[in-house]
Amino acid sequence: MHNKNGDNMNLEPLYEVIYRGFFSLLTLFLITKLIGRRQVSELNFFDYIIGISIGNFAAEITINQDVEFYVGVVAILIYGIIAYLLSIITNKSILIRRLVMGSPIILVEEGKLLEANLKKTRLDVNELLESCRNSGYFSLDEIEYAILETNGKMSILPKAKYKPVTLKDMNIKTSNSGLVANVIIDSKIMKENLKNMHKNQKWLENELKIKGYQKLDNILLATLDNQEKLTVYERNSDNKGKMVLE
Numbered sequence: 001m002h003n004k005n006g007d008n009m010n011l012e013p014l015y016e017v018i019y020r021g022f023f024s025l026l027t028l029f030l031i032t033k034l035i036g037r038r039q040v041s042e043l044n045f046f047d048y049i050i051g052i053s054i055g056n057f058a059a060e061i062t063i064n065q066d067v068e069f070y071v072g073v074v075a076i077l078i079y080g081i082i083a084y085l086l087s088i089i090t091n092k093s094i095l096i097r098r099l100v101m102g103s104p105i106i107l108v109e110e111g112k113l114l115e116a117n118l119k120k121t122r123l124d125v126n127e128l129l130e131s132c133r134n135s136g137y138f139s140l141d142e143i144e145y146a147i148l149e150t151n152g153k154m155s156i157l158p159k160a161k162y163k164p165v166t167l168k169d170m171n172i173k174t175s176n177s178g179l180v181a182n183v184i185i186d187s188k189i190m191k192e193n194l195k196n197m198h199k200n201q202k203w204l205e206n207e208l209k210i211k212g213y214q215k216l217d218n219i220l221l222a223t224l225d226n227q228e229k230l231t232v233y234e235r236n237s238d239n240k241g242k243m244v245l246e
Contacts, residue, residue: 021062107121145157184221
C-alpha cells in the first residue's frame, strides 16, 4: 500500500494492533467468565475498581506497543484471579465481605432522616430525594425505611398506608404463570426451550396452525408459559404493535 507521496506504508503496526486487540478481548472474555456475570448496575465498589483496571490493561496492551503483550495479559490474569478468589472468600466470611464490599446503610429509619449516615455516604438530601422519586416516592412522608445498598441502589420500604394493594389483600385467587420461554425468535424455533417446557416442534406447529400460522416467516417472537399459553408477536413494517393471544 502507498501513501500520498507514493511511498510504501508500513502496515506492521496495524497488524500488531489487530493481533493485540483480538487476544486482549479474548483474555477479557475468559476472565469475565471466570469472575461471573454481573450487570454494571449491580457492581459493588471493589468490582468497579477491578473492572476499570482490567479494561485499562486491555486498552494499554492493544495500543501501546512498547508494552510487552504477555506482561499485559499477566496483569489482567492477576486482577481477574484476585477478584475470583475474593468472591469465594467473601461468600464464606461475613467479616471480609463487609470489609471489601461494605454494608448497607440506613438513611431513613421509621420515617426520620439519619443525617450522620447521609454524611457517611457523602449523599446530600437532594440526591436522596432523587433516588426516592426514581423509586416512585415523591415525599419522604411515605417512606418508613430507605437503605443504601452496597451496589449504590436504594431499597425503600413504604409506610403501611402507602404500600401497594396486592391480590392477596383483595382476596383474589390467581394462578402462577411461572417462567415464560421464548420458543420462536426471529422466525426460528428454539428447540431447547421447547424441550424445557416439555413440548416438541410438532406440538408447536400444530398450535400455530390453530392460530392461523402456516409458516414461521411472519413470526418475530413467540413465548410459552407453564399454563400452555402461547403468545405470538408478528413481524410488522408499520411499527404498530400487534400480538395474538391464545
